[in-house]
Amino acid sequence: VSVLASDNFNRSGATLGANWTEYGTFSNAWNTDGANAVPDSFGADAYGAYTGVTFPNDQYSQVKVTITGTFGNGQGPGPAVRMGTATPENVYRLCVDHAASNNMELSKFVGGSFTSKWVRSQAFADGDTLYLEVQGTTLVAKLNGTAIGTSVTDSSLGSGRAGIGFSSGTTSSASLDDFEGGDFAGVFDPSSFPWADQLQPMPGLAVVGF
């Protein structure tokens, strides 16, 4: 895994600033409050695609989330992958709040058309790290490093950028901190190593992972 981009949002301004492309209901979709990224309006969807680097198609986004909302139904902030940089939206996004059930939703916009991919119930604490990865057609979500249920397949979006998203609604506050985006370079894939099954361990050493 390689970290290609990170941002602690430790600045104040009416935009996310350099390296980000913002879009959504408003073109300046995000503010920074000195420590976090904050949606410009809690009543408007917001996206921030990290454009300071080029992401490979297999990518991940993770970010620390804080929200007061308890409505569920796909509202809240979270990580996003394979994002476009303008409307109509193309994105896979994971949104969360503190609803008692179905408080997490993985969804997609394809050409601006919204479709719910999955809904799950998973309690979390403000400041926890939400993670969303896409490798090939497989989407995996994690909370503090632990998978949120099983992976799901989707073939709609093949490329884009890692970043952040916010699904608007009834919450009175929401923020994101410590964004990280990256890829899976350096992850050893035995299937790409045709003679892996012919390797023999050196005396005293074990070969694992084949």
Added chain:
Amino acid sequence: MTRSIYTMPITTDTSGKYPQRIPKYRNALFPTLGYSMFDYGNEPWCLIAIQDVPPATDAALTGNADVFELPANLDQTMGTTGVRNTVRTKLENVNIPGTWVQTTSTYREVVRFIGAVCQFAERYQGMIGNGFWFTGGVTLDSTFGSLPANVRQTIVDAAATFGFDTSGFTGASTLRAVIQSAGQQYVAAGLPLDLEGPL
């Protein structure tokens, strides 16, 4: 967690901030149950796996004519001509090729095929930017050659992204044959089909 698999329409919920494509009976019958869904591209239909469905909810879901529940044992075969025909009809009614289903086919073969054609349709949707196949009188019996040029090209391009052989996609091919070929090649290639667990 137990997984129940259904097919059902997708409805566009317009009560919120923007139109949302969701399983038709989500809000009415399983608003608090977790689920995962494959949509049939932009077509109004999906394959859905719902977690821990209570018996009453299952009965309410399957009481709808447009809901089809796959059996818990996906490895059982259709068995009879009647069941086979029912499954064929369920698929064809939502524009998924179904004539390939035989009495010896298992439900796992059926559900994998459905999942596969959903993936192909999703890829098409993503590449063409939100198009429909079955609009303007187009059916599974429509010929590939009768489709607009950009639709034909995007179908071929979508197939190419998966590495499918498209040499059999001729102007005389029916859309049924093209979608069936793509679905069967997806399954044969062993590409991912994860829906609350592997299919």
